[in-house]
Amino acid sequence: MxxxxxxxxxxxxGGTHGNExxxxxxxxxxxxxxxxxxxxxFLTVPCIANPRAVERCRRYIDVDLNRQFTxxxxxxxxxxxxxxxEVHRAVELNKKFGAKGEAFDVIIDxxxxxxxxxxxxxxxxxxxxxxxQMVKYLVQRSGLVCPVFLTENTVPQLExxxxxxxxxxxxxxxxxxxxxxxxxxDIYLRHERLVHTCLDFIHKFNQGEVFPPETLEVYRIxxxxxxxxxxxxxxxxxxxxxxxxxxxxxxxPGDPMFLTLDGETxxxxxxxxxxxxxxxxxxxxxxxIAFWATQKETLNVTELQVKTK
Amino acid sequence: MxxxxxxxxxxxxGGTHGNExxxxxxxxxxxxxxxxxxxxxFLTVPCIANPRAVERCRRYIDVDLNRQFTxxxxxxxxxxxxxxxEVHRAVELNKKFGAKGEAFDVIIDxxxxxxxxxxxxxxxxxxxxxxxQMVKYLVQRSGLVCPVFLTENTVPQLExxxxxxxxxxxxxxxxxxxxxxxxxxDIYLRHERLVHTCLDFIHKFNQGEVFPPETLEVYRIxxxxxxxxxxxxxxxxxxxxxxxxxxxxxxxPGDPMFLTLDGETxxxxxxxxxxxxxxxxxxxxxxxIAFWATQKETLNVTELQVKTK
Numbered sequence: 190m191x192x193x194x195x196x197x198x199x200x201x202x203g204g205t206h207g208n209e210x211x212x213x214x215x216x217x218x219x220x221x222x223x224x225x226x227x228x229x230x231f232l233t234v235p236c237i238a239n240p241r242a243v244e245r246c247r248r249y250i251d252v253d254l255n256r257q258f259t260x261x262x263x264x265x266x267x268x269x270x271x272x273x274x275e276v277h278r279a280v281e282l283n284k285k286f287g288a289k290g291e292a293f294d295v296i297i298d299x300x301x302x303x304x305x306x307x308x309x310x311x312x313x314x315x316x317x318x319x320x321x322q323m324v325k326y327l328v329q330r331s332g333l334v335c336p337v338f339l340t341e342n343t344v345p346q347l348e349x350x351x352x353x354x355x356x357x358x359x360x361x362x363x364x365x366x367x368x369x370x371x372x373x374x375d376i377y378l379r380h381e382r383l384v385h386t387c388l389d390f391i392h393k394f395n396q397g398e399v400f401p402p403e404t405l406e407v408y409r410i411x412x413x414x415x416x417x418x419x420x421x422x423x424x425x426x427x428x429x430x431x432x433x434x435x436x437x438x439x440x441x442p443g444d445p446m447f448l449t450l451d452g453e454t455x456x457x458x459x460x461x462x463x464x465x466x467x468x469x470x471x472x473x474x475x476x477x478i479a480f481w482a483t484q485k486e487t488l489n490v491t492e493l494q495v496k497t498k
Numbered sequence: 499m500x501x502x503x504x505x506x507x508x509x510x511x512g513g514t515h516g517n518e519x520x521x522x523x524x525x526x527x528x529x530x531x532x533x534x535x536x537x538x539x540f541l542t543v544p545c546i547a548n549p550r551a552v553e554r555c556r557r558y559i560d561v562d563l564n565r566q567f568t569x570x571x572x573x574x575x576x577x578x579x580x581x582x583x584e585v586h587r588a589v590e591l592n593k594k595f596g597a598k599g600e601a602f603d604v605i606i607d608x609x610x611x612x613x614x615x616x617x618x619x620x621x622x623x624x625x626x627x628x629x630x631q632m633v634k635y636l637v638q639r640s641g642l643v644c645p646v647f648l649t650e651n652t653v654p655q656l657e658x659x660x661x662x663x664x665x666x667x668x669x670x671x672x673x674x675x676x677x678x679x680x681x682x683x684d685i686y687l688r689h690e691r692l693v694h695t696c697l698d699f700i701h702k703f704n705q706g707e708v709f710p711p712e713t714l715e716v717y718r719i720x721x722x723x724x725x726x727x728x729x730x731x732x733x734x735x736x737x738x739x740x741x742x743x744x745x746x747x748x749x750x751p752g753d754p755m756f757l758t759l760d761g762e763t764x765x766x767x768x769x770x771x772x773x774x775x776x777x778x779x780x781x782x783x784x785x786x787i788a789f790w791a792t793q794k795e796t797l798n799v800t801e802l803q804v805k806t807k
Contacts, residue, residue, distance in 0.1 A: 214733065218759045246783070303677040368612040368677030370780035374736040374757045424523065427683040448683045450527045471679035474555070 207242025212299025516551025521608025
């Protein structure tokens with residue numbers, strides 16, 4: 190049996206990336222009218238995380254905000270005036286929602302991807318029973334198929350430093366495929382449903398409901414695979430049509446992986462089957478990521494109840 | 499019987515919009531190796547139309563290049579130094595490809611859209627037999643389903659001033675759905691096939707082949723339909739899930755058209771059936787366009803042969 194503290198404050202972020210539109214529009218709507226995200230046992234605060242990027246419908250102004258939630262930035266009271274806009278913003282968000290502020294219990298961060306990821310739930314730890322039980326609740330009760338992406342830090346260079354680290358618990362709801370700068374009603378409605386289901390879980394938890402032990406299937410991050418590139422570091426191949434949109438499907442040794450601009454197939458030559466995610470995400474060209482290789486595993490989720498005194 | 503002059507010079511543009519990736523990568527490849535686009539009877543010149551926007555993977559730097567091909571800019575030798583980058587670029591392109599330069603016979607401009615437009619062929623006139631016969635050839639011989647979008651100027655405010663006006667004849671190959679900043683192999687291959695088919699047509703035309711009279715089904719532009727907006731000019735509704743991806747399908751009075759952010763359906767209340775195109779194109783949010791209403795009509799295409807002497 191695990192216990193966790195009662196949840197007093199929940200933040201729902203949209204526009205951490207300013208051109209991921211369903212989170213932007215949901216949060217804008219909730220800022221006008223909070224009724225739909227209000228639950229009796231805790232406070233819910235909607236927030237446009239990167240307002241300047243939202244205004245310009247761009248992913249970011251200077252640097253990716255969702256990699257600025259570092260210990261270094263958390264320790265700052267005031268960044269140097271020459272620091273990138275998003276560093277200033279990470280420090281501000283920490284002063285409002287993080288350890289230097291009201292120390293919110295849960296951060297729910299709404300994202301979109303151009304990859305065919307479906308209703309992906311991203312979590313950063315396999316050890317946080319509260320978040321795991323919330324994820325299991327989403328899987329069982331949202332009525333949506335929800336692949337779970339575990340970004341637990343097995344290799345240091347994959348350090349995420351994302352918004353989830355602001356809160357005690359955190360989850361990203363990463364829905365796709367949706368082009369940058371486009372609002373798809375279907376994705377907006379699924380994003381809305383997932384947030385409501387998270388809030389319902391939290392309220393039940395606060396009320397003392399016991400969540401029994403469970404198992405949870407997750408895709409754990411292994412490593413990134415980049416596009417083949419030429420001497421100018423430009424792409425010399427594309428995601429192969431047989432791999433495109435096949436996020437979460439097994440990629441076996443010998444399967445087609447890339448197609449060169451001249452039409453030649455490049456096969457996957459790894460030793461074992463992997464499960465690609467974030468295949469052909471627009472924002473990852475500059476990061477050197479054609480997809481993330483993951484492995485499938487089953488986590489044990491311990492029984493959970495709210496801590497009483 | 500119509501005649502047209504023999505074709506001496508053809509330009510293939512990619513990156514008129516810097517984040518429309520299949521044209522960008524095809525043209526980059528052809529700049530390295532022109533063999534695939536070489537035909538014996540004419541010169542083919544590939545060109546990255548907006549190189550700075552391509553470098554930054556943005557639609558444009560200052561203004562939409564594809565609306566700068568105006569008579570005013572065509573008359574300029576040197577724009578004011580304070581003019582937007584794309585005005586400078588339109589003047590440069592005119593000096594190379596247009597009337598102030600080598601007066602290219604055909605401009606083929608490669609575009610992508612986030613809308614589900616398929617292999618859309620865009621033409622600006624119902625009077626140019628050469629272009630109509632080339633389009634008919636694409637429809638019949640490319641092996642691809644190709645809806646034809648006719649932007650002929652029935653209402654002055656829809657003045658396009660696009661790249662096609664640089665050449666004597668011109669066509670845009672507008673393929674989708676593809677997110678901005680993403681290269682989809684499937685679309686890249688279809689774009690390549692359409693360009694090859696255009697070049698094959700032109701070579702046959704130059705060789706004296708007679709193209710018989712034909713009819714051609716086109717979607718002629720009627721007017722634009724904007725999103726419902728609030729007092730801040732921000733969207734208050736999205737494209738309805740039943741309309742999303744239904745480019746070229748009939749939209750009948752009473753059909754669902756938008757879904758408000760609060761979940762209410764807004765129906766189409768026009769008097770007659772229209773055929774929407776460019777539904778939910780990312781770049782058109784700022785232009786105030788949710789989709790373009792078109793009507794279906796059949797053009798007569800006159801017999802065509804190259805002019806001798």
